[in-house]
Amino acid sequence: MSESRLSDGSGVALGLAWYLFELKEDDEACRKAQQTGVFYLFHDLAPLLQASGHRYLVPRLSRAELEGLLGKFGQDSQRIEDSVLIGCANQQEAWFALDVGLNSAASKQASLPKSEVEAELGGSFVKLRQALFQLTSVDSSLLFTAQALLRWHDGHQFCSRSGQPTKKNMAGSKRVCPSNNLTYYPQMAPVVITLVTDGARCLLARQSSFPKGLYSALAGFCDIGESVEDAVRREVAEEVGLEVGTLHYSSSQHWPFPNSSLMIACHAAVKPGHTEIQVNQRELEAAAWFSLDEVATALRRKGSFPQQQSGALPLLLPPKLAIAHHMVREWVERQACASLAA
Numbered sequence: 102m103s104e105s106r107l108s109d110g111s112g113v114a115l116g117l118a119w120y121l122f123e124l125k126e127d128d129e130a131c132r133k134a135q136q137t138g139v140f141y142l143f144h145d146l147a148p149l150l151q152a153s154g155h156r157y158l159v160p161r162l163s164r165a166e167l168e169g170l171l172g173k174f175g176q177d178s179q180r181i182e183d184s185v186l187i188g189c190a191n192q193q194e195a196w197f198a199l200d201v202g203l204n205s206a207a208s209k210q211a212s213l214p215k216s217e218v219e220a221e222l223g224g225s226f227v228k229l230r231q232a233l234f235q236l237t238s239v240d241s242s243l244l245f246t247a248q249a250l251l252r253w254h255d256g257h258q259f260c261s262r263s264g265q266p267t268k269k270n271m272a273g274s275k276r277v278c279p280s281n282n283l284t285y286y287p288q289m290a291p292v293v294i295t296l297v298t299d300g301a302r303c304l305l306a307r308q309s310s311f312p313k314g315l316y317s318a319l320a321g322f323c324d325i326g327e328s329v330e331d332a333v334r335r336e337v338a339e340e341v342g343l344e345v346g347t348l349h350y351s352s353s354q355h356w357p358f359p360n361s362s363l364m365i366a367c368h369a370a371v372k373p374g375h376t377e378i379q380v381n382q383r384e385l386e387a388a389a390w391f392s393l394d395e396v397a398t399a400l401r402r403k404g405s406f407p408q409q410q411s412g413a414l415p416l417l418l419p420p421k422l423a424i425a426h427h428m429v430r431e432w433v434e435r436q437a438c439a440s441l442a443a
């Protein structure tokens with residue numbers, strides 16, 4: 102499910118993994134990589150994008166272009182050291198992300214004026230949530246990572262023990278407090294997302310904040326000390342009052358909203374005959390069992406979020422790039438195979 106941060110997303114290239122490791126560990130090597138690297142720009146966590154028909158392209162700047170831009174706004178190349186490493190194509194092209202709209206406590210360089218930068222570069226800084234459906238899966242995965250890392254740095258500029266400013270290493274893979282050497286590493290919160298089945302149907306639920314008609318799999322943050330299995334069983338019991346029998350892992354995905362989560366997807370079957378749903382109204386607006394036919398029809402429906410219609414709303418499923426969509430598709434395919442084999 103997840104796109105690789107290495108090369109073109111087609112798999113983990115061993116040499117590149119070693120190279121990225123070196124850049125994270127060695128500030129001088131990373132500084133050198135910034136000379137030949139490319140830079141994705143953000144402004145207050147919104148990525149720079151260029152509209153092209155119905156899609157968004159994600160422009161990248163060379164070091165020279167970035168220096169030129171900063172120079173136009175009276176800033177020097179020191180600002181480039183605020184950038185964070187997000188991947189690489191090869192040893193001559195490391196990828197960095199730089200937010201020119203956040204004020205870094207360390208660099209003390211002011212944010213650049215948004216609309217003037219947009220005019221200069223012929224693009225616009227668009228909120229990532231708004232751009233989701235117009236990005237390729239490779240671009241969205243890269244921007245998810247970049248935004249999550251930039252957000253983490255923005256929120257961890259001070260040591261929680263000493264109150265002193267922390268210092269980012271060159272790659273942005275950690276921050277250290279110079280007064281007590283405490284090291285802080287970027288974090289993701291583990292979240293279990295479970296597609297529950299009773300054999301013939303799958304269980305989908307909605308929160309009141311979802312777009313009208315949209316149902317998804319059950320999701321919930323892992324508690325401290327829990328295994329994935331414990332978290333799945335607790336979340337399913339907590340949200341819909343059902344007891345999980347068997348469960349198995351499916352896949353995982355990094356999800357940047359509202360903060361950085363590692364979504365861990367599992368398929369789970371309820372114990373035979375135990376299918377009565379008790380919706381926890383503090384967490385969910387509704388939950389229901391859906392047949393294979395209903396879910397397969399919803400998957401075939403073009404455009405996930407049509408305008409609200411009058412009367413009964415059709416079942417809408419999460420967009421393709423969400424792991425919930427992937428799980429529903431997996432379940433439908435497995436059911437179809439099982440019925441062919443029968």
Ligand SMILES: NC(=O)c1ccc[n+]([C@@H]2O[C@H](COP(=O)([O-])OP(=O)(O)OC[C@H]3O[C@@H](n4cnc5c(N)ncnc54)[C@H](O)[C@@H]3O)[C@@H](O)[C@H]2O)c1
Pocket residue numbers: 290292294317318319320321322354356358359360362364384419423424425426
């Ligand atoms: N990518 C996908 O397909 C997909 C689908 C569904 C949900 N999600 C994500 O899963 C996440 C969790 O789902 P949920 O909202 O149902 O979780 P949930 O059922 O655990 O309920 C959320 C509540 O959990 C508490 N909580 C505990 N630890 C938290 C933490 N580290 N961060 C924030 N809140 C925490 C808060 O009180 C919060 O209101 C959501 O952020 C959502 O964006 C992703």
Ligand SMILES: [Mg+2]
Pocket residue numbers: 319320321340384
């Ligand atoms: Mg939940």
